[in-house]
Amino acid sequence: MNLAYEFDWSVLWRDPYGLMLIKGLGMTIFLGSCAWIIAMVVGILVGTLRITKYRTLRFAGTFYVEFFRNIPLLVQMFFWFYAAPMLFGETLSRQINRLDYLAIYVSILGLGLYTASRIAEHLRAGFASIGQDQYQAVLSTGLSQLQMYRYVIIPYALRLAIPPITAEFLTVFKNTSIVMTIGVAELTFQSYQIDADTFHGLEATTGAMLIYLALGMTIVKFMDVIEKKYKIQGLVGR
Amino acid sequence: MKKVSLWMTVLLVSVFMVSGTTLAGPTMDRIEKNGVIKVGFREGSIPFAFIDAKVGKHVGFSVDMANLLAENLGKRFGKKITIKPFTVTPKTRIPMVVNGTIDAELGSTTYTQKREKVADFSHIFFFSETTFLVAKDANIKTLADLSGKRVGAARATTNLKAVENLAKAGKFKPSAIVVTETHPQGMLSLKSGKIDAYSTDRSLLEGLKMKSPNPENWETVDFAIAYEPYAYIVRSNESDFRDFVNDTILWSIKTGKFFEIYEKWMGPEGLVPLKMSPAYKEYLQMMVYPINDGWWKK
Numbered sequence: 001m002n003l004a005y006e007f008d009w010s011v012l013w014r015d016p017y018g019l020m021l022i023k024g025l026g027m028t029i030f031l032g033s034c035a036w037i038i039a040m041v042v043g044i045l046v047g048t049l050r051i052t053k054y055r056t057l058r059f060a061g062t063f064y065v066e067f068f069r070n071i072p073l074l075v076q077m078f079f080w081f082y083a084a085p086m087l088f089g090e091t092l093s094r095q096i097n098r099l100d101y102l103a104i105y106v107s108i109l110g111l112g113l114y115t116a117s118r119i120a121e122h123l124r125a126g127f128a129s130i131g132q133d134q135y136q137a138v139l140s141t142g143l144s145q146l147q148m149y150r151y152v153i154i155p156y157a158l159r160l161a162i163p164p165i166t167a168e169f170l171t172v173f174k175n176t177s178i179v180m181t182i183g184v185a186e187l188t189f190q191s192y193q194i195d196a197d198t199f200h201g202l203e204a205t206t207g208a209m210l211i212y213l214a215l216g217m218t219i220v221k222f223m224d225v226i227e228k229k230y231k232i233q234g235l236v237g238r
Numbered sequence: 239m240k241k242v243s244l245w246m247t248v249l250l251v252s253v254f255m256v257s258g259t260t261l262a263g264p265t266m267d268r269i270e271k272n273g274v275i276k277v278g279f280r281e282g283s284i285p286f287a288f289i290d291a292k293v294g295k296h297v298g299f300s301v302d303m304a305n306l307l308a309e310n311l312g313k314r315f316g317k318k319i320t321i322k323p324f325t326v327t328p329k330t331r332i333p334m335v336v337n338g339t340i341d342a343e344l345g346s347t348t349y350t351q352k353r354e355k356v357a358d359f360s361h362i363f364f365f366s367e368t369t370f371l372v373a374k375d376a377n378i379k380t381l382a383d384l385s386g387k388r389v390g391a392a393r394a395t396t397n398l399k400a401v402e403n404l405a406k407a408g409k410f411k412p413s414a415i416v417v418t419e420t421h422p423q424g425m426l427s428l429k430s431g432k433i434d435a436y437s438t439d440r441s442l443l444e445g446l447k448m449k450s451p452n453p454e455n456w457e458t459v460d461f462a463i464a465y466e467p468y469a470y471i472v473r474s475n476e477s478d479f480r481d482f483v484n485d486t487i488l489w490s491i492k493t494g495k496f497f498e499i500y501e502k503w504m505g506p507e508g509l510v511p512l513k514m515s516p517a518y519k520e521y522l523q524m525m526v527y528p529i530n531d532g533w534w535k536k
Contacts, residue, residue: 082423082430085430093430097431189417192393193393195329196329196394
């Protein structure tokens with residue numbers, strides 16, 4: 001059996017494949033960034049809900065986290081893309097399905113809501129590590145509950161949670177590769193297209209891998225800077 | 239105890255790895271030794287190879303051909319040869335044959351020059367046309383009617399390539415070309431209105447149509463944009479195995495078995511009624527060389 005394989009690395013830059021990879025990277029960064037914004041906003045909200053003194057709010061927060069983090073992301077994507085529009089009745093679902101960039105909207109929303117559940121969980125851990133006396137100290141200064149969270153507790157917990165949140169920030173970009181299954185032309189999608197076109201999947205996948213690696217390293221460096229900048233004075237750090 | 243089991247694992251893994259490399263010998267020897275042929279089937283390529291939800295197994299025209307192949311292999315080696323089925327996608331079917339995960343793919347793969355460079359193919363056993371499935375009330379009669387519409391096709395298929403090429407050549411101007419992973423996903427997109435037309439081989443489209451809850455709402459258009467000769471995938475440079483697959487096809491044509499299987503899946507009573515064109519029938523008759531019972535012997 002002859003398994004000789006001839007490498008052709010030029011599929012990584014040759015016209016039109018080089019441009020396809022760049023476009024794919026652009027889409028990956030775009031999806032990841034948009035999803036991240038949703039994830040942070042929703043994640044902070046849900047994370048805070050989970051430590052309020054109101055039972056229903058706490059329950060809602062817990063429900064959200066358990067719902068989104070216990071269903072595989074791929075299944076969630078299929079649900080949002082294929083099933084969710086049908087919930088809106090015939091005419092409206094048709095209009096939703098006719099949206100030009102539906103797959104992209106769904107990707108951002110799906111990825112954002114999923115990552116939010118994970119951020120909420122890290123934030124809860126951050127909240128938990130803040131001693132009860134600190135809450136009491138804040139309230140004793142005369143701030144209201146809302147002000148307490150807004151000005152003291154959330155900024156405090158966010159800083160404590162920076163390391164795990166860095167990991168999530170990294171993951172959100174890696175998870176964008178899942179949305180190729182609903183036809184969004186991100187980096188993995190493009191590398192598969194190149195493979196289908198040229199049968200040089202090994203090179204295309206390696207190329208995509210290296211690009212992901214470079215992207216990830218950049219993000220880690222960026223988060224390092226943030227972490228240093230927002231380090232809580234007096235805590236053990238690097 | 240723990241240590242022992244760890245060593246056992248290491249030992250087992252290395253045995254597997256070693257046998258994995260020695261297994262990469264000629265296919266025929268391996269089939270004889272193990273009594274197993276590993277065959278890749280598609281999961282939604284109706285009526286050629288698909289998973290029947292009722293029995294939870296792969297069924298279809300090509301699956302029946304695989305059974306015939308295993309039967310003949312059994313006669314050759316004088317022992318029962320069983321089929322170990324693997325599910326493949328358009329994306330994985332060729333790599334899985336090339337890297338040895340499966341010995342052959344029997345499905346609905348279009349034979350192209352590009353693919354021939356990577357793997358070997360059996361005789362052509364079927365011809366289909368690349369065309370479109372559309373809603374009956376969409377009133378699409380010519381390719382030009384599809385301009386401004388959204389057209390879908392599955393990744394890594396010749397159909398997608400054909401659609402892309404026509405669009406690039408300006409033969410029609412779809413508002414978008416949507417790439418799906420599988421045919422059922424394409425059908426779902428069509429049904430939910432995400433796309434206006436889904437493109438693949440006519441036989442497969444008829445299959446998707448028949449399996450949908452309301453087949454009367456859909457139709458395949460009358461025109462075709464490309465022709466697709468189907469063949470089975472085998473590994474390169476193993477002519478004894480390829481010959482065996484080919485002879486199985488030819489022998490089944492000669493004995494009429496081929497037509498029985500065709501009738502079962504694509505006859506008037508079949509899952510996807512698709513009349514054999516006179517040209518196709520002639521092709522089948524003409525390609526058979528004199529072949530007698532007992533050809534399977536060494």
